[in-house]
Amino acid sequence: MAEKEEVGRRERKKLMLRDALISAAYELFAEKGFDETRVEDITEKVDVSARTFFRYFSCKEDVVLDYQEAEHQEFIAALGERPPHEPVVTALRHAAVDVVRSCEKGSYGFDADRFMTLQELLRSHPLIRAKTLQNGVNRRDSIVALIAGRMGVDAENDIRPSVVAWALDYAHTAAHDLWKKRSSSALYSDVLDEIFVIVEEGFNFPALQVR
Incomplete structure (x- = not known):
């Protein structure tokens, strides 16, 4: 004992x-x-x-990538807990936004400032960005597998789960860029949710009707 x-x-x-x-x-x-x-x-x-x-x-870059892996694992857990009847992008939106909001409030060892430092490094620092892309294949594969399971399809023969997984990357990148343009006047999680609402509703916006 x-x-x-x-x-x-x-x-x-x-x-x-x-x-x-x-x-x-x-x-x-x-x-x-x-x-x-x-x-x-x-x-x-x-x-x-x-x-x-x-x-x-092994290096100071690993301090950043370690947190990224922790965020990914929390996202996978949150996505797996979404109601099974929920549409895929809606489930993705709630899981992603909930994890970010938890990070901003201090969960998983983050706080709002540390989380935004992480986001900035992941998207702006060349070396960290390169390592993120290199390590991102396995993370994306796990997301694709979870989405395919929700949809009841084979991701090898159906490209939709992969497209949805790429939409997650797009949403985070777009949210970060928009958040910076707003001079940090809004929470990153709120901007991410705003982006996801547009993704959820669809991109096929009507063209201007010229008379």
Whole structure:
């Protein structure tokens, strides 16, 4: 029993240190910029060695990508819990917006500022964007499989689940761009929901009728 308690204590300490490194990294990313933040700056803020940092992350980019993976897993769980009768894009919209709102409110270790720092890095920093695209194949495959299951179709023979999964990428990119143009006057989650309403209702807008 005592041995299990000791193991549990060590694991908790590891998680606390990992969270401290992440928090320090995001504070520095927001304050100094990603490129100007060194691993040594992060470890100095937490008062640990660089060797300790590399026990948890292979590079500082992994701090960002780690959060992206956590957000993805929460999205997959949220999408899987949507009512089975709900249309696919409606389910996608509610799952995506609910996860973002939870992040903005502090769930999953995020807060609103950290979440927006993450979104900015994912879409604006060339190296992180490249790694995101590289890692995105498996994430998209898992979304396609879940959508295909909801629809009762084979994604190998039906392109619709893939098209819907790509619409999720579009919605997030469009929401980020629109959010920036609005000078951050609205919550990202509200802008994302607004984008999804348009996607849900359809893009085939009527043309101007010339008389």
